[in-house]
Amino acid sequence: MQRIVKERDRLLRRAVQAGGLVGSATTLACVLVPGGLEADARLGCIVLVLLMAAGQYLLGSTGALRWAVLTVLSGEAIILIVGFTSHPGIPPNLIEESVIGMVSTAPMCAVASVLLTSPRRLLLLVACFVLTVTSVAAVTVDAPDRTVLLALTVSMWLAFTLASWWIAQSVPRVMHRIAAIGRAHRAERHASELEAQRRQDARLLHDTVLATLTLLAHSGVGVSPIALQKQAGDDARLLRQLRLGGLPTPRRSGVYSLESASVLTLGDTLDAVRQRFERLGLTVNWHGSGQVQLHSTVLDSFLLALSECLENVRRHSGVDHADVTITDDDSTVRAMVTDTGVGFDLGQVGSERLGVAESVIARLRDIGGNARLFSSPGAGTTVVLEVPK
Numbered sequence: 001m002q003r004i005v006k007e008r009d010r011l012l013r014r015a016v017q018a019g020g021l022v023g024s025a026t027t028l029a030c031v032l033v034p035g036g037l038e039a040d041a042r043l044g045c046i047v048l049v050l051l052m053a054a055g056q057y058l059l060g061s062t063g064a065l066r067w068a069v070l071t072v073l074s075g076e077a078i079i080l081i082v083g084f085t086s087h088p089g090i091p092p093n094l095i096e097e098s099v100i101g102m103v104s105t106a107p108m109c110a111v112a113s114v115l116l117t118s119p120r121r122l123l124l125l126v127a128c129f130v131l132t133v134t135s136v137a138a139v140t141v142d143a144p145d146r147t148v149l150l151a152l153t154v155s156m157w158l159a160f161t162l163a164s165w166w167i168a169q170s171v172p173r174v175m176h177r178i179a180a181i182g183r184a185h186r187a188e189r190h191a192s193e194l195e196a197q198r199r200q201d202a203r204l205l206h207d208t209v210l211a212t213l214t215l216l217a218h219s220g221v222g223v224s225p226i227a228l229q230k231q232a233g234d235d236a237r238l239l240r241q242l243r244l245g246g247l248p249t250p251r252r253s254g255v256y257s258l259e260s261a262s263v264l265t266l267g268d269t270l271d272a273v274r275q276r277f278e279r280l281g282l283t284v285n286w287h288g289s290g291q292v293q294l295h296s297t298v299l300d301s302f303l304l305a306l307s308e309c310l311e312n313v314r315r316h317s318g319v320d321h322a323d324v325t326i327t328d329d330d331s332t333v334r335a336m337v338t339d340t341g342v343g344f345d346l347g348q349v350g351s352e353r354l355g356v357a358e359s360v361i362a363r364l365r366d367i368g369g370n371a372r373l374f375s376s377p378g379a380g381t382t383v384v385l386e387v388p389k
Helices: 002-031 039-062 065-084 094-103 106-114 119-139 146-207 209-217 225-243 266-279 296-317 357-365
Strands: 249-252 255-257 283-288 321-328 332-339 370-375 381-388
Touching: 002 039, 002 094, 002 106, 002 146, 039 065, 039 094, 039 106, 065 094, 065 106, 065 119, 094 106, 094 146, 106 119, 106 146, 119 146, 225 266, 266 283, 266 296, 296 321, 296 332, 296 357, 296 381, 357 370, 357 381
Parallel strands: 283 321
Antiparallel strands: 249 255, 321 332, 332 381, 370 381
């Protein structure tokens, strides 16, 4: 609430500066018109206009009441000087009426913008208004346009007061709505983070526990008991870490741990992937260079997506070998996983299948990478993985 009040007062003070200084400049231009005022009256009005402008500037900067009083008293002095220096019995000329009408409106009534925020200031606003109207009425007794000047003075004071009141009432509403939008944004971001965490958890389970359970459901066909036992042990350790509140971090393909990793070389980890799948009965033929350094986060996602592709080859292709080609350029590292198996129809993959959609495509997109899949029944499958360096 305190911040809303400060923003409201700052905006009202800027309104004083903008409206008041423009009115003072216009009044000064009227005062300087040749032949309009007596020489002594012109000199006094110039000094008072500059003093009034200084009061308006300081009032807009600080909001102190003394500068509002200085502004109003300077304007009153100008009205009295112009009104009572004209010759007795001779009505004010056009320039004198213009100066009176100008100074009694914009330069003086601009103070209404900062006199609406407390009861004490409201009393000062009423006093300034009454004093201004009384002064204009006193010096324009013989003026033919007296009614116009009085009506202009009253209407401008009312207009500035109503406009300032509207601003004072609108700013808190706007700030409350901005705060509500901020709360909605935070809630949406929290929901997005929860959704991202849910998808990450789904990938984690798919890559570890579900893969092991699938092997057990098929009686471990094609996998040695030792390899199956090792994989189940890794899953058990991961579940214990999760139960104790740990945050799993993939350290190398197929293994999650709580240990952090730094920048690693791709070639140092591809061999671990090859050995793992050889234990599972899939021969992987590597092509290209693996001596590419990647940040640990990028490398983890890249290897896990690559492992998921090889796991799909092992499970679904009907062949016992696959080819992986590693290439890179100045900004991207690519891996092309190819098999000559049975292939499949991309359009027949259900949305409930998480393997390719989450563990490959979504995983790489999360780190700024991409994955493309090419397959057709009887023609094998090719997956192209791309990650940034």
